[in-house]
Amino acid sequence: MKLLRLKLNDTFRSLTKGFEIHFLREWEFEDYDQFNPYCLAGLNGSGKSNVLEALAAIFYHIEAIHLDVKPAEFEPDPETKSKGFDSSVCTPNAFELEYLIPDDQTQKRSALNYYKAQLLAHIRIVKEKGKPPKVFHSPSFPDFSDGEELDSVQIKSYLPTFILGYSSGHNEILSLPFLKMRFIHFDEYCHHLRESTPYNGSPEGRMIYLDEQYSQAILLCHYLFPTEAIKKVFRERIKIERITQFRIIIRRCQRIEVSEQRRKTMSKAEQENSFLTHPELTSLLAKEETDSNSQLGVLEKFIKCSTTHYEDYSAHEDDDSYDLYLDYWINEATQDAFALHFGEGAAGSNESNNHANAASALNLFLAFQTLLTLNTYEIDPITKREVYESASLYVNETISTPASHERIMRFKDGSLKKTGLKEKLYIKSLSDGEYQFIHTIGLCLLFRHKPCLFLLDEPETHLNPDWRASYISTLRDAMEVNDPNHPPVMREVLLTSHSPFVISDCKQDNVLVFEKDEETGKVSYDRPKFNTFGASANKITIKVFGQGETIGDYSFAQLEKLRARLEAGESPDLLIREANKLLGDSVEKVLFVNEAANTENSK
Incomplete structure (x- = not known):
């Protein structure tokens, strides 16, 4: 599937009513069948993860409405005064979502929409407050007109084949809809x-x-x-x-x-x-x-x-x-x-x-x-x-993970052979970074031939600099469709990141930079005003994250102390020698050394 637009007509987390985000835009439709992940960047708390969370919650709600086997807990319970599952209440509670997805050729429709020799469906989901969401199919592309409202059976055929989630931290809001679905999977089995x-x-x-x-x-x-x-x-x-x-x-x-x-x-x-x-x-x-x-x-x-x-x-x-x-x-x-x-x-x-x-x-x-x-x-x-x-439950505090020996199914004693090591290595001994790599890239490898939606929250957090720098290229390797005769697979990857290396490997149109106004709390986003693809880490750090220095705060403070001593009249030569001994190479040190040298020359 390929996302086109998400508009929230109700407040969701830090995203206020009226927040609208455009993904694939009209002048980009020619590249709809190309794999280009969206990178949502910005400072902590800027609202970028809320977009992933909203999409997960929306697709959960749509799925829950149209399940063939619903859990008993979806029914009202007078004893606990529970209202059960209400199709007219969702978090977010009012929204519009549009996307493209391969069309179902078995459906007999008045018009079929072929684009680049592929049959496509233009799907629009609309939910108003107090009403269940409606799903529309339109034969027009790229415009949406004369949409046909779909029934329950049809809706399920036009959802992404899988919605896949991952978070490097404890993003409870992202994981909650997936946890609910895991319970539904279990209840369906028990039924x-x-x-x-x-x-x-x-x-x-x-x-x-x-x-x-x-x-x-x-x-x-x-x-x-x-x-x-x-x-x-x-x-x-x-x-x-x-x-x-x-x-x-x-x-x-x-x-x-x-x-x-x-x-x-x-x-x-x-x-x-x-x-x-x-x-x-x-x-x-x-x-x-x-x-x-x-x-x-x-x-x-x-x-x-x-x-x-x-x-x-x-x-x-x-x-x-x-x-x-x-x-x-x-x-x-x-x-x-x-x-x-x-x-x-x-x-x-x-x-x-x-x-x-x-x-x-x-x-x-x-x-x-x-x-x-x-x-x-x-x-x-x-x-x-x-x-x-729940719409905001802290899952880790509510749901305990069963001890290993209490689990119905568990893996044990897995071992592997790594290049350069003579002895076997237990799978559990892999590092956090290796596990994260296996999780995120391995997930994409598994589902790369399906029209899926991947929601990856900071998938590169534990990776070393080399793996971060190559993360997007590795992701591209994972997403390759190996059979040249296989039709294009419409997969959508949304990932959040703080890594300038990840942003440097993403197209400018696919980088969405989020900001949160400190006074109003309003979240906004924009595409960068410069070409991110191939841009240096320093430029991205400055332009996207507002970090002007290339060294850490503590070392920068020590450099500022040297500058203060220079301004107080201490010997420039002495301070240059001290700076070279104290600090490693950086733009900031070079600027200070030049400043001190100019001071010495002026004397």
């Missing part, structure tokens, strides 16, 4: 388990937030299905040659009660069978092969791919529960097994082309996502309702 209805192995909601538990999942998916992009990104940048082994532990111990409706359909003998009335949580994913046409469940696929596996009952001596240990030694046979069970294409094929491997890696990741979603099983209904109804 199918309680009703004994089929589950297709992946959730309905399309919002995914990447936190620390997904790091190993991303890495494993890419190295089990390697592509040329992996060589460019992971092998060249962080020197990871291969994954050598890993372990998955799945607790098969948590039981939930079937619905009353399902119980009524059971025979008396079935109702007396606790295994049927209280199925184990992961049982929906444990479908075994009964005939040649039967598709294995996710758990059975992981078992089939494992080098060895066993069941450990020692932690559950009072019942029949157990922990399932799955160990994987990564070799050609292991990769063939994953290709068989998770590979894109016909079963048994070992497709080696990059596009197929990328699709297979995504299949595997979505299987991991389903299992990791089950780790939310301990959240009680009251807390869950509080989260669903």
Whole structure:
């Protein structure tokens, strides 16, 4: 998808009513199919992250309205005086959002809009206060006219395939809509388990937030299905040659009660069978092969791919529960097994082309996502309702992360081989910067063939200067569509950053500089008045962040003390020698030395 415009007709965080931001503008439409990330820059508190937060909240609200399976907490509760989910109330509560997305060719419309040989839909979402949002489809492009209002089924076909979020810090407002969707994913799964209805192995909601538990999942998916992009990104940048082994532990111990409706359909003998009335949580994913046409469940696929596996009952001596240990030694046979069970294409094929491997890696990741979603099983209904109804909840204070041994699914003992190291290295021993690199770039690699929206809040914070300088070029490598015959993929990346290196690799039209008026608190943005692409870090630091000095405050203060002594009449030669001994090379020191030398010459 490609964003066109967002207008807020209600105040959201620091963005006041009437705030409007234009992304792809009319004279830029010719480049709609090019990958150019938007960099939202500005000082801390300037409001740039609020744009990402507003988009996440808007898409969550649209998704929540049109879910086929809604959680019980969406219904009003007289006891707690909860109003439940209200489609007419959103945060922000009034807005307009426009974007482009590949059109659904199965829809029979009065007009079809082809642009550069690609069928496009111009989508406009409008929400007024006190009313549910409306979604319109227009065949006109670039103008919006005679829009057709879409129904629920159509709306879901014109949303981004995935909305993906990441934050290097604790951005609770950005993560909150994604956390809500994670609960919805879990509730949807439990609905199918309680009703004994089929589950297709992946959730309905399309919002995914990447936190620390997904790091190993991303890495494993890419190295089990390697592509040329992996060589460019992971092998060249962080020197990871291969994954050598890993372990998955799945607790098969948590039981939930079937619905009353399902119980009524059971025979008396079935109702007396606790295994049927209280199925184990992961049982929906444990479908075994009964005939040649039967598709294995996710758990059975992981078992089939494992080098060895066993069941450990020692932690559950009072019942029949157990922990399932799955160990994987990564070799050609292991990769063939994953290709068989998770590979894109016909079963048994070992497709080696990059596009197929990328699709297979995504299949595997979505299987991991389903299992990791089950780790939310301990959240009680009251807390869950509080989260669903909150617009500004501090998630870390409300939702506790279960201890490792209490999680339904966890990774353990993953090890890898890095260039230049003889011994194996545990995945958990990677640095914060390496983890952040894996998170953000690996996320883009996984979803690069889908029309997705990526919301990345300060994705380069923990990276070293070299990785920061190459972050955008690496992102471009990750976003390459390897198959030249594959149609253009409309992906949109919005990232916030304080790094002049990131800005220097972004087109001037794609850099949005945010400012907040200290007196009124009003947030505004503008494109830079200079060409950012290839501009020096110093110029960007001065022009974008208002930082005139190229050295730190403390060292600058010491230099000012030397200047004060010069003005007081001390020996310029002595002060020059002292400055050279005290300070490293910088523009500020050169200016001071010149000033002192001129003072000496004037004498």
